Amino acid sequence: MKPLALALAAGAAIASVAATAHADAKPIKIGIVTFMSGAAAGPFGVPAKNAAEVTAAELNAGKVPAPYATKGFGGAPIELVYIDEAGSTSKQVSEYRNLLNQGVDYVVGYTSSGNCLAIAPVAEEMKKVTLFFDCGTPRVFEDASFKYVFRPVATATMDNVGAARYVAERKPDLQTYAGINQNYAWGQDAWADFEGTLKALKPNAKAVSSQMPQLGAGQYNAGISSLLAAHPDVLHSSFWGGDLEGLVVQAGPRDLFKKSLTVLTAGETATHGKTRLPDGVIIGARGMYGMFAPDNALNRWLRTAYSAKFNDTPSYPSYKMNQSILALKAAYEKAQAANGGKQPAPEQVIASFEHLAFDAPAGKIGLTLGKGHQAAQGTAFGVVKNVNGKVTVTDVKQYSIAEVTPPEGVKSAEWIKGGLKH
Known part of the structure; x- marks a missing residue:
């Protein structure tokens, strides 16, 4: 893996290429899965959903600080599709398949470790790039290897x-x-x-x-x-x-x-x-x-944007959802830059995602574990x-x-x- 600082230095070049994207680019559709009903919704799922909403809106408006100032994903607007994580693991597997039938390009979700363990092999089967934004069990990448699954946050x-x-x-x-x-x-x-x-x-x-x-x-x-x-x-x-x-x-x-x-x-x-x-x-x-978050431009932006929209401060589920979406944007635009500014294929995004180093409100993050699919913090x-x-x-x-x-x-x-x- 390249040193973290070297990998992050590529951000300016990525932004330059991404800025050339057409304004009428096809939207990038992201499936967001978190608890929207039940006991986990209020303290956990709703703050995560709120963070997804405000992050997408701010990215689409080009209001996020560097290295994420390019609108949307490489100039393409972001659209979100929400799925409730409440229910059994078998229900979540069915919901995941239904989500893919809606034509989402990527999936970001899952709080329950049981759900992550169940979804990971399905993501491989369906060949859909899927990010786990919160579940903590280290078993996901310690007991198996996945090509299409990433977790840009730490394990428990x-x-x-x-x-x-x-x-x-x-x-x-x-x-x-x-x-x-x-x-x-x-x-x-x-x-x-x-x-x-x-x-x-x-x-x-x-x-x-x-x-x-x-x-x-x-x-x-x-x-x-x-x-x-x-x-x-x-x-x-x-x-x-x-x-x-x-x-x-x-x-x-x-x-x-x-x-x-x-x-x-x-x-x-x-x-x-x-x-x-x-x-x-x-x-x-x-x-x-x-x-516990550091005082940096991305953290100040997130707290300000979130508070302005929801009259509350972001809790850690909010931070982790935001971090995961920013990681996906970083990987997408890195792949886009390597593809001459054109929309990257999933395989190209995967190649850029592995061992990715990126900035977040929590600081500099690197996917240094799980063969480049698991973040360490x-x-x-x-x-x-x-x-x-x-x-x-x-x-x-x-x-x-x-x-x-x-x-x-x-x-x-x-x-x-x-x-x-x-």
Whole structure:
């Protein structure tokens, strides 16, 4: 792979070629899949959909900062087609096929790790370039190889290794820990990575409880009771969306988060809306998103454009949807430049996408894993502090890619078991 800076330097040339595209170019139709109904819609799916909407509108208007100033994709306008991710994995496979029947050129979507594992082989079968914008399981590219599938955001290994590092540093005398995670690929992987990392960092500490309710269970009081009885020094949860909101509401009156140092790897979304996290809870945003995002031109643009349209600040699902669309634009225009300014074929876009380096509100991103199909990122964690009715974070600690991500060709579980070495 070329150095990141060299790859990004090609942006000016790409923009120059793209600017020559005809104003009447055929629209690029993108299928957007996220939760638009059910418990995950409010805290997760709607912010992601909103980000897709504002990103497409701003790109079409040519209002996005460099290196994305060219209108649309290489001068071609973007059209979005939305599909609801709610429902079973079999339903999502059917919806995916239906989406392709509507003539979409690309697909960007999927929050559920189970859905990503089910959709990836179908994307290969249908030969449709598909981007996973959020699902976290590392199994997608660690257990298989795909030509048409890309994930321009990080895996959940980053979240849980980072969380374990943070609590180990914040509570050096920790002796016991526990978890409450959803009983499917996402939650299972999250707990395994967190526990495995603590075994490497704190070999004398012991897991005293692991609660695994079903995704969307809604009621968590039995698990909360078990955790209170176990009284761990540290509590880990990768709950997200409506499940996270339910856990916060039910755990609050019972002081679960006050009796154990709690880390919520996807907790940033709970700082939006009516749900309020108590002081002292550790949260992550699944990358350098939201309150952890760097101060750069793209981040300032996204926050301003999103807030102007929706009267709210973008949460991490918004950032990840935006990042994925920008990655697709970068790959498309790189392929377009190599094709003499003409619309690139899917095979050309794939060639440009592999090992892509691109800019995002979260900073510079590189697809350095999964044979060039999987992004690697650093992350951050901080401690919630409510100030005058606003949620802030203190004691923010950033972790580099090398600290939270395995090297190329090494599975996450093997890397963690081997002592997190590079």
